[in-house]
Every structure is written in structure tokens, then in C-alpha cells.
Amino acid sequence: MIETDGLATAEKVLSSAQQHGQGLRAVNEKLADLVSALRDQKERLARYAQAGGTPPPLAPDAPRDGIAPSEVGERPAPAEMSFARAALEQGRREHDTIRERLAEIQKDNERLCEEYAAIQQQNSDLVTLFAAMERLYGAAGRDDALAAIQEIVVNLVGSEELAIFELSKDGRRLLPAHAFGLGPAELRDVAVGCGTIGRVAADGVPFVAADGARAATDPPRLTACIPLKLGERVTGALAVYGLLDHKHALRGLDRELLALIEKHAAAAMRTSALREAAPDRPA
């Protein structure tokens, strides 16, 4: 829509500029004729000046060159000069108008380019979020749902170290359910309420480390810890450690992806487990 309006406006201005251009061309042709007539007159007068005496008037049927016979020698040159000046002044005004219009079009064009780039980025972000959601809810079973969470964190957020915890039946401990890129020391049970991961499970509030503050977390190097929720009930947690070397910080889209995992991962795990348990039911 924005592109259509911008193009329509550009086309109108171009058409207007073309009409002005044609007007200027007509004025220019008239001025050329006038200059040619004045040049002929000058040469004629010069010839007679050399020969002496006054030049005869133009014959009645002689080419007019825009000058009436009765006015030969009488029509004042200043009238034509003033016509030429007025035409020139009008041409200059039209030229300035066209230049201003072109500057406006250029500004509009720059604004449209910025808007287009922003829309393109927004579209790409929506595609990413859609793909993450599709992948989560398309999982065939619990293991596939855990793999989906891993894929989202590794490929879309940009970390190759993560652990997924599930709440124990008594609700007191977080048990490691899945991990990628971590050593055994990082795959221990976590008491709810203890350390950063335990607090996230207790409060249900996500944790995202500010840039450079990952060393202060418990355990260290935590980039983010997200509660996994069924509705408002916390059923587990996702811990993300570090980031890929070329990725320096979490962006807005990353936070949206983590929010999507927070709200939907647990439900996706539950539905995929049910689907796996009842394979004969229609999807």
C-alpha cells in the first residue's frame, strides 16, 4: 500500500514535470526565433550602415519574422525584449518549482525505503516466531518436543549450551530432562528457590542477564532462565548458557522467542506426549 501510494505520487509529479518541461521547450523555441530575427535585422542594418544611407523598409510581402510591415523600423525592440525577459523569468520560476518538487520526492523516497526495510525485518521476525510455534506444536512426542526447544535455542536464539528441567512430582526439585553442550556438573537437580534457576521456578519470573553480567549468576554463565508454564503453573525451566561467539547479546526477537517458549513449550510437550500415547487418534 505504502509503495503503491508512493509510486502514484511519483508518477503524478513526473507527469507534472514533463508538462513543465514541454512549456519551457515552447518558450525556448520562441526565444530562438526572436534571437534569429534580431540577428537578421542587425546584419541588414550593418550592411546599409556600411553602404551609407538608411535601409529601405521591408517589402510588404517580405517574410515577417514576427514583425508587422507597418511596424518595421517603428516596433520597439524593448517590447520583444520585455517579452523575452518575462518568458525567461517564467521559465526560471517553473524550474525552481520542479527542483523543489524533486527534493520533496527524494525525501519521500528515502522515507519509503526506511519503512520498507522496517517492514521487511518485521516480516522476517514474524516468520521466525511462526516457525518456532509450528515446530513446537508439530512435535510427535515428548522427546521431539524437547528437541524442538533445543533447535529453537540453538538455531534461532544462538546458544549451543542449554538445559531443560522438569518439576518433580512433589514440586520441590527441578530434574534435568534434556541438555545440549553441557558437562555433567551442570546437569544436577536444582532445589526450587535456590540459585537463579531455582528462583525462576519458584517465582515464575524469567531471568535474562544484562550484558556482561553473566558471571554473577548461580550457576555462572547463565544468559537466560525461563520458566516453562502450563497456564500460570510452572512445570519446569529452560536454562540457556553463553551465546555463540559471533552473537554478543540477546535481541528483541530473542526475548520474544524465549517468551514463546515460556508460554507454549510445556503445553507442546504435554500435547505431543498425549499424541504419542494415542497414535490411532486423528491429529
Added chain:
Amino acid sequence: MAERAEAPKGPAAPPQGDPAPAAGRRKILAVDDSETVLLVERSLLSRSYLVVTAKNGEEGVAKAIAERPDLILMDVMMPRMNGFDAVRRLRSEPATRNIPVIMVTTRSEAQNVQTGYESGCTDYVTKPFDGPALLAKVKSRLPPPRDA
């Protein structure tokens, strides 16, 4: 890993307006063991290109020979055959020798980039990739039809 639930055939890409007619569209082969990445690539590219997919290097080579795509997006870390080996195979096959390959990977280290180019890839994109940047790279090699 359990088989995924039976999903509707074909990519479930979000609606993005009318795509260019299939006859006029160039073909891209996306090779990645991550279904999520394939979903993103399909959704970003399917409006302007015909996208076919493969889930590992071996399948990718077979599909490239069968489908003769105009461009290949190749992951590196994959089971059965990694991306570097897949590109070497493609470069040794007459049918696929000249197909441009863009490596799409989480690995950004200089050594990996060098290995990629030595194996025969044409360009390199790191994950998580920026959608417009990937589109721009693809379009620079495969300009889409004018109405796409």
C-alpha cells in the same frame, strides 16, 4: 527420535500474498537437519522461489542431482554426511558442479569459514541468520521474477 506427527502435506508457510507462478520460479534446495531452520527458510523464500528440502548431507546430494536446483543452502553439522563433505561431493558431480552453495551454520570461526570455501562453497551465512540479509544474499545470486 520419534517420527513427527502427520502434518498436512507441503510447507505450512504463513500467507504472504500471491507467489510468482511456479513456472517462472528458480529452485532452491535447503539442506538442514533442523526442521525449524527448514521452516524458516521455506517461509522466507517460498514467495519468490520454489523450495525443496533435505534433512542431511547424503539426502541433500541425492536431491541436488535429482532436482538440479539453482542454489543450495547447506548446513554444516548434520548426521550421515556433514555440509563440507556434501559440498565436496557436489563439486565432483558434473550435474551439480556449478550450483552455487551458501553455507548456513552456527560456526563462525575462521577455520570453519576457510574449510567451507576450500570445500567449494560460494558464500557463508552464520546462524541465527538475519532474514533480510539471507534474502539479499539469495537474491543477489538468483534475482527473482520481476513480479515477485
